[in-house]
Amino acid sequence: MGECDVIPHGMTSISMENVSKYFDGGETVANYRLNLEVDDGEFLVILGPSGCGKTTALRLIAGLEQPSEGTIYFGDERVDGRSPSDRNVAMVFQNYALYPHMTVAQNIGYPLKVRGIPPDERDRRVEEVTELLHIEAQTHKKPGSLSGGQRQRVALARAIIREPSVFLLDEPLSNLDAKLRQEMRTELKRLQNELEITTVYVTHNQEEAMSMADTVVVMHQGTIQQIAPPQELYDRPRTTWVARFIGSPPMNLFRGTRRNGSIDIGEAGTIALDGVASGDEAVVEAGGGDEAGSAGVLAADARGEISLGVRPEDLTVTTTRPSSESVIEGTVDTVEPMGEYVLVNVVVNDQVVNAKANEETVERGDTVYLTFDDGKAYLYDDDGELVA
């Protein structure tokens, strides 16, 4: 295998078209019809809870798994069916997968060694990357005697030494303690900016995803829920699932019945729909899509179940009934002072609602009124799709 049939370094975009992966003869569906575009040099994060198929998606890109259906392209070249070594990808595994019997220098130099690069050149490049990652003092040690952070750096060094066209990371920070994780996050981002390698990063940690990604792909039960830049993901979650997955504590969802242009959420109150619905028209079109059509869904006389979503940070808690029309009434259950803010848990129709307040002004048993800015509320239809 010569270097010639390896995808050249520099310009690599990744595209997955209708990629599905089944295990156990179709019994287990790990990925279903993934459609994904990663631009050259982009930092893409696949975010999802454990078991959502995000690691399988990464392994499909790496070539460690072959898709059951669909095609994968690197640039213009079709790569599904090719072995990992033919794809010129580098991968950092969750447990780092350092070769325990080799020294740090041997570990880092291994991808060059198997490519037949002469020892002088190898040593020079090992020196280069170890300096870049500040592990030059550890090169003669075995991985077993390194700290978690140092192992992480060695794994990164081994991945970047051969200048891969695609850089894949599978939960690389999950084995580090909080402080180190923060540090490595910054370092990873810096490294990716400097090297401009197309990167796919898998994590279940939304903080990591939001802080590092150019684009976030949210996955759930083997399918892609939403692909968006981090801010958009937070501002316009496309489904109730994404809405509740992104943000901590999660977004509050009030189930209610639509009636005469407003939502009736039981005894707790009624919310006027026109304010909420007057949001971004383009987004209205993007949502919906059912036989009723988005226009129908928002029509004043439309009926049926609907969910109103408001983030805890967008709810205002007051003890006196405000004059505003859209007010939700509830009883304070618990108050949790978090330092930065006070989390007020309010029972509304037997459902606990989280609200972030600035001060501890209420206590258990108080009747309180929740209000919000119409522009910061979301409507989801029966299928959990964003309407407005």
Next chain:
Amino acid sequence: MSLQDHIESLTVDRDEGVVSSVDRNKAIAIAVFLVPGLTLFGIFSVGPIVYSVIGSFFAWETFTMEEFVGLDNWIRSLTDPLIIHWSNMRELRYPMGALTHNLLWVVVHVPASTFLGLGLALLFADLRGRRILRSMVFAGFTVPPIVIGLVLLFVYDPQAGIFNELLRVLGQDQWVRNWTQSPQVAIYALIAGGIWVHTGFSMLLYSSALSAIDPSLIESAKVDGANAWQRFWDIIWPLVKPVTAVVVIMGIIWVMRMFDIVYAAGGAAGGPNHAYSVLGIEVYRAAFRPEIDYGMAMVVALIQLFIVAPLALYIARMN
């Protein structure tokens, strides 16, 4: 030194009496628990060894110790052609002596069963139904060696044996013979049988060593660009090396103690004209068959021990 430290050191001094009484109790407990084990070990292991070492320097009248004869037994045993047959060795003709035969087992059987075991373990590692295959290969090792010897007699039987039948089917009739009774080839026939049995053991050890390797190491090597051979040579082989040491040493110990298979195939003589006799057979014959030569039996048993004991010690002290 602060006052606090001073007070603490005083307290420590005072506690010493208590500490030593605790230690005494502990020592008694340790002794009590050790006594049964040490007694058995003494009676059945250390005793006979010491007895043999002493006995090997004395003349024997059947089972009665007579006068001190110095190294006579040793010289007689080591120059006995049944133990080392120098002239036949020069002509590469069997019998070459029991010690030589044992070493031949080591040289042929141990590497062969080790590599076959590793090969099968690698082959079975990712195979569907690997547990059944592994059990089948390992089953041979669970059979008593004396039975293996008898089975080999059947396998190599000139009329009914499957091996000769196979040769006939393949049209190689000129090779058909009574394998266990043909002096120049019989030992290899038995070694082949030994390999067949012992491969199961080394395969099992290698299988567990392979399954202990983190699969992400192999995947990482794949991503790094290593081909199948490089993955084996750079990653798998170094990681199963400690097991290789165990497999090889256990193999050497197994063949140095060889008795049953040879006895079943060739009786107390170790084959026609002692063609494939081993040290175990010689000990047995010297000790229990007329003319009884107890001194020689002790010497030969000690030679076996000298070869096996350091290996066993090495295994026992391995991490």
